[in-house]
Amino acid sequence: MENRTRHFLLKLMILVALVLCVIATPEGALAETPMIEPDVQPRKITPPKIDSGNFEITAVAGMLNIEDFESSFMYGARLAYHISESFFVEAGVGFAEAGQTSFERLAGDVQLLPDNDRDYLWYNLNLGYKLLPGQAFFPGGYAFNTNFYITAGAGATDFAGDNQFTLNYGAGYQVLLRDNLSVHLNVRQYVYETDILGSSKNSFNTELSTGISLFF
Template sequence: MENRTQHIFLKGAFMAGLAIVSTAAFAQEDERPLIEPDVQPEPVDEALIDTENFEIGVFSGIMNIEDFESSFLWGGKLTYHLSERFFFEANVGFAEGGETSFEKLAGNVQVLSDEDREYTYYNVNLGINILPGEAFLTENYAFNTNFYLIGGAGATDFAGDTRYTANAGAGYQVLLTDSIAIQLVVREHLYRIDVLGEEKLSMNTEVSAGLSVFF
């Protein structure tokens, strides 16, 4: 009788232990979500500027020469990056002045000779990147971008004279690869001129696009 009682007791204890283990296992399974999300992060490939600090480029666009029409502009630049935020830039640009309103109305009258209509500027500027960002071509490929402000001083050869010139503007740069970038620039060139009478401040607007290489 005693053995039978022990057997019943041990069997009950075994069943109770099994129930506890099953409950614990069920509780662990309950912690898992009912639906396993099948989400795999996609790597984003983005261009990063190489460690080189120098940048050389070419550009073309339109130069609005005050009183002398708008003209095709082309030129080149050399940039030295002091840091990710600041850079120095040297530019040279070439254009050609058109006819004034007076010349168009007067017929054969010429205010400037063909040689004096050649327009050349060169300057040295300080730039600051104020709004770095990204532009996505696809969901898996991103271009680094920079919106920057730039300004400086130099000279303009036009109308038979060399004139001190200040300039200021803004640009938007897109880095296509680790070493190649494109940019769009809008800049104002200011100098004093007296070709058409009383001396005045001439404001000449440049809109250009360019391609540059880091090295």
Template sequence: MVNWITPGVLASVLLWQSPVAVALQANQNSPRIEPQITQSDVVPARLDTENFAVALRGGALAIEDFGNSGLAAVQLSYHINEDFYVSAEYALAKAGLTSYERLSGAAPLLTDDERQWQFYGAELGYVLLPGEVYLGSDYAINTGWSLFAGAGNVDFAGDTVFAVKFGSQFRLYLTDWLALDLVVNDYVFETTILAESKTTHNLSMALGLAVYF
């Protein structure tokens, strides 16, 4: 029995004194080093969670054959979710003189009341590219670029016609309840003002503010 135990004891002693064992024992007795990592503060985007927004805009409208004029518009929107929204819009402008009226000196084709241009209708929009604009390295502003299409009526030249509209909107969120937006769209409708029926494209660009509530 003694002859069997003695080699085992000797082997254990030799193994304990080996370099590997000494290194393992040193690692166990050495103090633990904790990494000093500074945690950065992450500030989440603070956008208003309300679904309704009212926008007031001013810009320019190019009424085909009647030149450019000022444009005023008001829009009420409901955000269905983060991607889709629906809006109702009312826009107002006043047409100028046609090139025929300016060059010929003939009697005006329209009265002042008939030159009033109005659109009222609705649209469906899709936020295609939500994102951020960085001002320096420490400040960022939330943004959203959307596409929309809709339809409504245009009152112009003493007549009411059906119109479709489509365009894009870029919105810059100044605070959690206030946004600056730029809208470009095209109002498309048929007219017979110049003695023939034709489809007109009336481009507009407007800048405004939107309030969420």
């Protein structure tokens, strides 16, 4: 009987000691001190923010494949107004100089167009939609906001002494290098009706270009 009493008192003392330890421990101390310190250092990435300006002006340069007249260097400019995070409207103008047709190259001195009619000018107004906003990651902890977008619209083309109504459509990829600076990669198709070579047909002219833009 005496042994049982001693065992009971011993257990009671241990229980009281544990309770006192818990009471004496500051609240949250156990939760704040992990048993195992993680050996993982988080990667610090600071992606650039998009400038609050809704206007974006872009200088563009690249190649324009003028149907029947070879590929030529092109340059131009675009001004965009961002209506929302997804939609924007864009006005653009571009310049190029048409090369020779295959017939002119084979015939020698024959010219289908005089030199002053080979200047190629187009202008348009487009609506754009951003499909896949995301981020591009580079070594050194750099991350850049990106946008994949599509555009479509209408305008006109001045070429070969004529002005033709022109439809255009295409896609682009934008990388924001800073809060007010970005680069673009574009592919666009311009379609208009022409009869330069005799019979009337639709002319498909493809632009492959890159651009640097500023927000303001």
